[in-house]
Amino acid sequence: xxxxxxxxxxxxxxxxxxxxxxxxxxxxxxxxxxxxxxxxxxxxxxxxxxxxxxxxxxxxxxxxxxxxxxxxxxxxxxxxxxxxxxxxxxxxxxxxxxxxxxxxxxxxxxxxxxxxxxxxxxxxxxxxxxxxxxxxxxxxxxxxxxxxxxxxxxxxxxxxxxxxxxxxxxxxxxxxxxx
Amino acid sequence: xxxxxxxxxxxxxxxxxxxxxxxxxxxxxxxxxxxxxxxxxxxxxxxxxxxxxxxxxxxxxxxxxxxxxxxxxxxxxxxxxxxxxxxxxxxxxxxxxxxxxxxxxxxxxxxxxxxxxxxxxxxxxxxxxxxxxxxxxxxxxxxxxxxxxxxxxxxxxxxxxxxxxxxxxxxxxxxxxxx
DNA sequence: TATCATCTGGGACGTTCGTACTAGTACAGA
DNA sequence: TCTGTACTAGTACGAACGTCCCAGATGATA
Numbered sequence: 001x002x003x004x005x006x007x008x009x010x011x012x013x014x015x016x017x018x019x020x021x022x023x024x025x026x027x028x029x030x031x032x033x034x035x036x037x038x039x040x041x042x043x044x045x046x047x048x049x050x051x052x053x054x055x056x057x058x059x060x061x062x063x064x065x066x067x068x069x070x071x072x073x074x075x076x077x078x079x080x081x082x083x084x085x086x087x088x089x090x091x092x093x094x095x096x097x098x099x100x101x102x103x104x105x106x107x108x109x110x111x112x113x114x115x116x117x118x119x120x121x122x123x124x125x126x127x128x129x130x131x132x133x134x135x136x137x138x139x140x141x142x143x144x145x146x147x148x149x150x151x152x153x154x155x156x157x158x159x160x161x162x163x164x165x166x167x168x169x170x171x172x173x174x175x176x177x178x179x
Numbered sequence: 180x181x182x183x184x185x186x187x188x189x190x191x192x193x194x195x196x197x198x199x200x201x202x203x204x205x206x207x208x209x210x211x212x213x214x215x216x217x218x219x220x221x222x223x224x225x226x227x228x229x230x231x232x233x234x235x236x237x238x239x240x241x242x243x244x245x246x247x248x249x250x251x252x253x254x255x256x257x258x259x260x261x262x263x264x265x266x267x268x269x270x271x272x273x274x275x276x277x278x279x280x281x282x283x284x285x286x287x288x289x290x291x292x293x294x295x296x297x298x299x300x301x302x303x304x305x306x307x308x309x310x311x312x313x314x315x316x317x318x319x320x321x322x323x324x325x326x327x328x329x330x331x332x333x334x335x336x337x338x339x340x341x342x343x344x345x346x347x348x349x350x351x352x353x354x355x356x357x358x
Numbered sequence: 359t360a361t362c363a364t365c366t367g368g369g370a371c372g373t374t375c376g377t378a379c380t381a382g383t384a385c386a387g388a
Numbered sequence: 389t390c391t392g393t394a395c396t397a398g399t400a401c402g403a404a405c406g407t408c409c410c411a412g413a414t415g416a417t418a
Contacts, residue, residue, distance in 0.1 A: 003383095003385075008396095024290065039397090042399090103289075113336040123338060147334050152330075154289075155305065155329065158302060171323045209407085210406095224407065229406080362417090364413105371408080372407095373404105374403105380397100
């Protein structure tokens, strides 16, 4: 096989992310990841010494991508005329285009509840959203909106339904008055 | 051993609930539940044919207890003078006294995202909160507050910190204006 | 008291898992 | 060109798992 260590590592991470989104972090196995990435089992243990490290690295990989997205949000919100409507649109798009990220985010949240070593990563993910909002809506409101949006995403995952953008915009607008 | 089939079944369910809260539904095993409940492995498979059935039954058991709690909430909110403050107090108490329920609730939400057969239970759990709120705040606001509170609980689990009751009351008050 | 379905306690089987290991291959630097 | 490190591919092994099974104990019913 053609040599491409970095690419291989990345393929393994992406396979792991896809599996976490599909079946949950608890169902992750070396073999499933290897099969998904199209590499032998030995490859996943070569690049990630333990299953735990593989899972954590995969979540960190997703968190990095999401952090990039959060920076785009910050720009969009900073430039927005109608902040609530913009936020609502961003969330709707996020859930439509990046459902796996959202799934991994909540897998991370729940896993962090009983695995303290994951908490910094979970808190950082959450804080990314707050940071995107803060410049326009004040710190307390930004926190409230962040928490609300996490609830919205969780609700959307459970109900597997698109969010109501108007409802969302009105709720965000209401929370923005907090500061 | 003294005969008490119903008690035994309940002990197994409670052990399973405790384990789900502690380590997540993905880490549940017949053997761990049996050890926790103080019964042989055969007992858990006797009362619950498959591990899946055991996990689902345990979540359903927790959901039932939570539904009872939701009815108490409804009464408390119906009788409240200051609804936002009451809701904030209820949530704070809930997180302090019933952290396991809250953990199981979110385990359920995330599991429901990739296991459609769990969705009715997850939706019912969420709707319980909405129903407790609806009589006092309109339907849209009740939904918004429910979603917000789920976000708050998730955030509290991740940060392992008590919620700020004042912040919470103000956010709830803001969302109550939605209808 | 005799009977029988229900429940108990524990062990057995086959599968899947994490991880370690080995032999071979490719490529960068001497 | 030679050499050693980094990587590949596949196998092996012990542990833990879900589930099945059965011999014995129990208690309601006849």
